[in-house]
Amino acid sequence: MQARPAPNGPARCFALVPCAGVGERAGQALPKQYAVLAGRPMVAHTLAALAAVPRLQATLVVLAPADAHFERLLPGLADERLWVARRGGATRAATVAAGLDALRQRGAAADDWVLVHDAARCMLQPAWVDRLIDACLGDAVGGLLALPLADTLKQARDGRVECTLERSGKWAAQTPQMFRIGALQRALVLAGDAVTDEASALEAAGARPLLVTGELDNFKLTWPQDFLLAERLLTLRAMEDRR
Numbered sequence: 001m002q003a004r005p006a007p008n009g010p011a012r013c014f015a016l017v018p019c020a021g022v023g024e025r026a027g028q029a030l031p032k033q034y035a036v037l038a039g040r041p042m043v044a045h046t047l048a049a050l051a052a053v054p055r056l057q058a059t060l061v062v063l064a065p066a067d068a069h070f071e072r073l074l075p076g077l078a079d080e081r082l083w084v085a086r087r088g089g090a091t092r093a094a095t096v097a098a099g100l101d102a103l104r105q106r107g108a109a110a111d112d113w114v115l116v117h118d119a120a121r122c123m124l125q126p127a128w129v130d131r132l133i134d135a136c137l138g139d140a141v142g143g144l145l146a147l148p149l150a151d152t153l154k155q156a157r158d159g160r161v162e163c164t165l166e167r168s169g170k171w172a173a174q175t176p177q178m179f180r181i182g183a184l185q186r187a188l189v190l191a192g193d194a195v196t197d198e199a200s201a202l203e204a205a206g207a208r209p210l211l212v213t214g215e216l217d218n219f220k221l222t223w224p225q226d227f228l229l230a231e232r233l234l235t236l237r238a239m240e241d242r243r
C-alpha cells in the first residue's frame with residue numbers, strides 16, 4: 001500500500017517503529033518486542049496506540065530481515081495504515097535510516113513528518129502522540145517527548161560513585177521523536193550509526209530539537225523488572241477500560 005498523494009496543505013505525519021532488536025538485556029526467550037504483556041505481544045500494545053492517532057497517515061514497522069515472529073504472533077495486523085519492511089540493520093540508527101528509505105519509496109515526501117517510536121515503549125497513549133504533534137507541527141526543527149531529571153545523577157567508575165553530576169537543565173529523552181523525513185535522513189548520514197536516538201543526529205547537524213514534556217509511564221522496557229511493572233500497569237488499564 002502506498003501513501004496517499006500529499007495534499008496542498010500541511011505536511012503529513014507518519015510513524016516509524018524500529019523493531020529489529022534482539023533485547024539481550026531483557027532476559028526474554030524471544031526478542032523483547034514479542035514478550036507477552038497483559039495477553040498481547042509488547043509491540044501490539046505499541047502499534048495499537050499509534051493506530052488510535054488519526055493524524056498518522058500510516059505506521060511503518062521495520063523488522064530484521066530474518067524475523068519469523070511478527071506475522072505469527074500478530075496475525076492479520078497489517079492493513080492500509082500499518083506497513084511492514086524487513087530492512088532492519090545492526091543498530092537503531094541503521095534500522096531507522098532503512099525505514100525512512102522505505103517510507104520515501106511508499107510515497108512519503110521529504111517535507112513530511114516522521115514520528116520514530118521505540119517498540120519497547122509499549123505504555124504509549126494516543127494523547128501523548130497528539131501532544132507531540134501539536135507542539136511540533138509549527139516548529140522549524142521538530143522535537144521529542146522527554147522528562148526533566150528529578151533524581152540526583154551519579155557518575156560511576158568501577159561500581160562506585162566517582163562524582164555527582166549537575167542535573168539542572170537535563171532531560172531524559174523518550175519517544176516518539178518527530179522530525180521532517182528529509183532532515184532526519186540527512187542528519188543520520190552525517191551522524192553515522194553511533195547515535196542512539198534521532199534527536200542526537202539532528203543535534204550533531206546543528207539543530208536544537210524541541211523538548212515536549214512526556215509522562216513517567218512512557219518508559220522503555222529494558223530490564224526484567226520493567227516487564228513486571230508494565231504487566232501490572234497494562235492490567236490496571238484494562239480493568240479501568242472495562243468499567
